[in-house]
Amino acid sequence: xxxxxxxxxxxxxxxxxxxxxxxxxxxxxxxxxxxxxxxxxxxxxxxxxxxxxxxxxxxxxxxxxxxxxxxxxxxxxxxxxxxxxxxxxxxxxxxxxxxxxxxxxxxxxxxxxxxxxxxxxxxxxxxxxxxxxxxxxxxxxxxxxxxxxxxxxxxxxxxxxxxxxxxxxxxxxxxxxxxxxxxxxxxxxxxxxxxxxxxxxxxxxxxxxxxxxxxxxxxxxxxxxxxxxxxxxxxxxxxxxxxxxxxxxxxxxxxxxxxxxxxxxxxxxxxxxxxxxxxxxxxxxxxxxxxxxxxxxxxxxxxxxxxxxxxxxxxxxxxxxxxxxxxxxxxxxxxxxxxxxxxxxxxxxxxxxxxxxxxxxxxxxxxxxxxxxxxxxxxxxxxxxxxxxxxxxxxxxxxxxxxxxxxxxxxxxxxxxxxxxxxxxxxxxxxxxxxxxxxxxxxxxxxxxxxxxxxxxxxxxxxxxx
Amino acid sequence: xxxxxxxxxxxxxxxxxxxxxxxxxxxxxxxxxxxxxxxxxxxxxxxxxxxxxxxxxxxxxxxxxxxxxxxxxxxxxxxxxxxxxxxxxxxxxxxxxxxxxxxxxxxxxxxxxxxxxxxxxxxxxxxxxxxxxxxxxxxxxxxxxxxxxxxxxxxxxxxxxxxxxxxxxxxxxxxxxxxxxxxxxxxxxxxxxxxxxxxxxxxxxxxxxxxxxxxxxxxxxxxxxxxxxxxxxxxxxxxxxxxxxxxxxxxx
Numbered sequence: 001x002x003x004x005x006x007x008x009x010x011x012x013x014x015x016x017x018x019x020x021x022x023x024x025x026x027x028x029x030x031x032x033x034x035x036x037x038x039x040x041x042x043x044x045x046x047x048x049x050x051x052x053x054x055x056x057x058x059x060x061x062x063x064x065x066x067x068x069x070x071x072x073x074x075x076x077x078x079x080x081x082x083x084x085x086x087x088x089x090x091x092x093x094x095x096x097x098x099x100x101x102x103x104x105x106x107x108x109x110x111x112x113x114x115x116x117x118x119x120x121x122x123x124x125x126x127x128x129x130x131x132x133x134x135x136x137x138x139x140x141x142x143x144x145x146x147x148x149x150x151x152x153x154x155x156x157x158x159x160x161x162x163x164x165x166x167x168x169x170x171x172x173x174x175x176x177x178x179x180x181x182x183x184x185x186x187x188x189x190x191x192x193x194x195x196x197x198x199x200x201x202x203x204x205x206x207x208x209x210x211x212x213x214x215x216x217x218x219x220x221x222x223x224x225x226x227x228x229x230x231x232x233x234x235x236x237x238x239x240x241x242x243x244x245x246x247x248x249x250x251x252x253x254x255x256x257x258x259x260x261x262x263x264x265x266x267x268x269x270x271x272x273x274x275x276x277x278x279x280x281x282x283x284x285x286x287x288x289x290x291x292x293x294x295x296x297x298x299x300x301x302x303x304x305x306x307x308x309x310x311x312x313x314x315x316x317x318x319x320x321x322x323x324x325x326x327x328x329x330x331x332x333x334x335x336x337x338x339x340x341x342x343x344x345x346x347x348x349x350x351x352x353x354x355x356x357x358x359x360x361x362x363x364x365x366x367x368x369x370x371x372x373x374x375x376x377x378x379x380x381x382x383x384x385x386x387x388x389x390x391x392x393x394x395x396x397x398x399x400x401x402x403x404x405x406x407x408x409x410x411x412x413x414x415x416x417x418x419x420x421x422x423x424x425x426x427x428x429x430x431x432x433x434x435x436x437x438x439x440x441x442x443x444x445x446x447x448x449x450x451x452x453x454x455x456x457x458x459x460x461x462x463x464x465x466x
Numbered sequence: 467x468x469x470x471x472x473x474x475x476x477x478x479x480x481x482x483x484x485x486x487x488x489x490x491x492x493x494x495x496x497x498x499x500x501x502x503x504x505x506x507x508x509x510x511x512x513x514x515x516x517x518x519x520x521x522x523x524x525x526x527x528x529x530x531x532x533x534x535x536x537x538x539x540x541x542x543x544x545x546x547x548x549x550x551x552x553x554x555x556x557x558x559x560x561x562x563x564x565x566x567x568x569x570x571x572x573x574x575x576x577x578x579x580x581x582x583x584x585x586x587x588x589x590x591x592x593x594x595x596x597x598x599x600x601x602x603x604x605x606x607x608x609x610x611x612x613x614x615x616x617x618x619x620x621x622x623x624x625x626x627x628x629x630x631x632x633x634x635x636x637x638x639x640x641x642x643x644x645x646x647x648x649x650x651x652x653x654x655x656x657x658x659x660x661x662x663x664x665x666x667x668x669x670x671x672x673x674x675x676x677x678x679x680x681x682x683x684x685x686x687x688x689x690x691x692x693x694x695x696x697x698x699x700x701x702x703x704x705x706x707x708x709x710x711x712x713x714x715x716x717x718x
Contacts, residue, residue: 439560
């Protein structure tokens with residue numbers, strides 16, 4: 001069914017901003033036909049369609065992960081795989097339909113745009129609706145666009161790098177993403193270009209049972225720099241939803257990429273994301289990853305250090321309330337000599353919430369002079385909260401320095417008493433202790449994100465905001 | 467007027483009785499000292515007045531201006547104007563002192579909440595008053611603080627929150643002689659500076675030693691032993707204790 005702007009506006013005026021009709025909805029469930037339809041509606045080149053079909057076959061063959069959180073409730077046939085809210089991608093903010101703008105207003109998007117002056121791309125459902133790239137970025141040759149547009153306008157770039165960092169066969173969910181991907185970002189930074197402000201993209205799942213499968217590809221040419229920021233919020237729904245994204249990053253010699261995510265999926269979402277970066281000689285990759293919402297999260301941002309003196313860093317925060325399982329961590333694969341990595345994870349479990357740190361550090365034989373540092377701290381708030389640590393160290397080279405520290409602590413009664421004796425309620429005291437605990441990572445976030453994170457924690461504590 | 471009144475207070479921790487019938491009355495503006503050997507229950511009394519959840523009042527009552535406190539939570543007691551300077555101030559990693567103190571101040575003064583900018587002014591003023599290192603404000607609550615710094619931070623909190631009843635639990639431990647002078651001067655100054663429309667600040671000073679009493683002159687001295695006040699008197703009682711120890715008081 002097709003909806004025009006006037007209709008959308010009328011809807012918005014009736015103050016039902018979130019009630020949207022969708023331009024095209026594929027039927028529930030996943031078959032050859034779904035994959036074909038998605039590719040057909042996107043009017044893709046043949047090679048991408050073939051890529052999708054191959055990935056779909058891989059998806060069917062691949063087993064579900066035999067480790068980690070319980071995924072048995074995911075019913076692949078009970079999900080929609082493709083939606084787009086309006087007919088075409090909007091070019092500027094004023095052209096974005098009122099209903100969608102209203103929703104974004106509530107997420108604080110325009111302010112973020114004003115502040116950052118960067119290219120803002122917002123993904124509503126499966127497609128990028130709104131997308132702007134600043135002129136000065138364009139002048140420098142930076143490409144920042146949604147992935148669908150990217151494929152149309154820069155097919156040679158996409159074809160060259162797509163699925164080279166995360167092949168479809170990597171895992172079942174990477175295969176699924178490759179088969180049905182929609183939206184995400186394409187970001188290309190030419191050699192020597194340093195983007196001095198963070199580039200932001202916002203994602204949101206809006207309809208029940210929508211699987212969101214965005215695909216992001218970042219290429220940082222030699223000597224370039226970019227900070228890419230994404231944040232996700234989603235309203236609460238009653239039935240399960242799946243978010244299976246893939247992020248591929250190529251950091252060429254001497255380049256640096258920082259990728260920051262703060263996510264607050266609604267508590268019924270399965271959030272299973274494969275994030276991986278190849279880092280070449282003297283390149284630097286930094287992942288900053290905050291996971292608050294979702295029912296289950298599986299996310300282990302990875303750095304493959306493939307050139308001498310390449311460096312990788314993963315900072316991860318996870319917050320699990322009752323009924324949630326955050327299985328997060330990081331991976332560092334040292335595939336070249338003198339490479340260094342650091343994985344720092346902080347997790348908070350509340351009520352019956354469960355956090356797991358899952359990490360891997362691998363140093364191949366002959367890769368002398370590598371260093372790796374892993375720190376994972378867990379904070380438990382209640383007696384029935386749970387945290388586990390699954391660190392794997394696979395070190396095949398003796399000339400390596402590796403350290404690993406893990407702590408698990410409970411919010412102390414004495415800490416609570418101390419703060420309460422100064423006039424803070426128990427909830428306020430609790431959220432201050434948590435904010436303090438994650439502060440070393442929160443301070444790495446852009447200011448608004450850090451503030452948003454603290455607000456979300458206060459909300460989680462049931463405390464007031466503001 | 468009686469500000470604090472403690473009547474026949476019995477307190478147990480994990481079923482073990484620590485305080486066995488304490489009586490104590492502090493009038494508006496008074497300073498009283500509570501002395502006693504280790505394990506006599508001094509800190510238990512302090513924490514109980516503040517409302518520590520693990521210290522169970524099994525008998526007796528605590529009143530502030532005639533209002534019974536027994537059932538109030540620590541934050542509700544703080545709002546009534548009670549402040550406890552901790553013997554061992556607790557560390558909260560990553561929690562900014564200013565952020566925390568402003569939140570506390572605004573909770574205690576809902577009528578006159580301060581913006582970060584206004585609070586900054588108050589903070590600077592008190593820092594100067596207490597001769598505290600300026601870098602305190604940028605640090606986390608007691609994280610990486612020495613014993614002496616922690617005690618100074620307690621007094622800074624007191625100066626900012628402006629309570630009417632201050633319980634100083636071993637406020638002098640860990641302080642060198644200069645720091646002791648600074649801290650006690652500050653307490654005396656705060657005591658003098660009566661806030662308009664408020665009652666005068668009273669102090670319950672808990673200490674092992676006579677040392678701090680040279681700087682803060684108590685109106686009364688009590689000796690707590692085995693969970694009871696065994697003797698009360700004037701300042702000279704502290705001097706006697708210094709000379710003779712506690713044993714002579716306990717052998718009844």
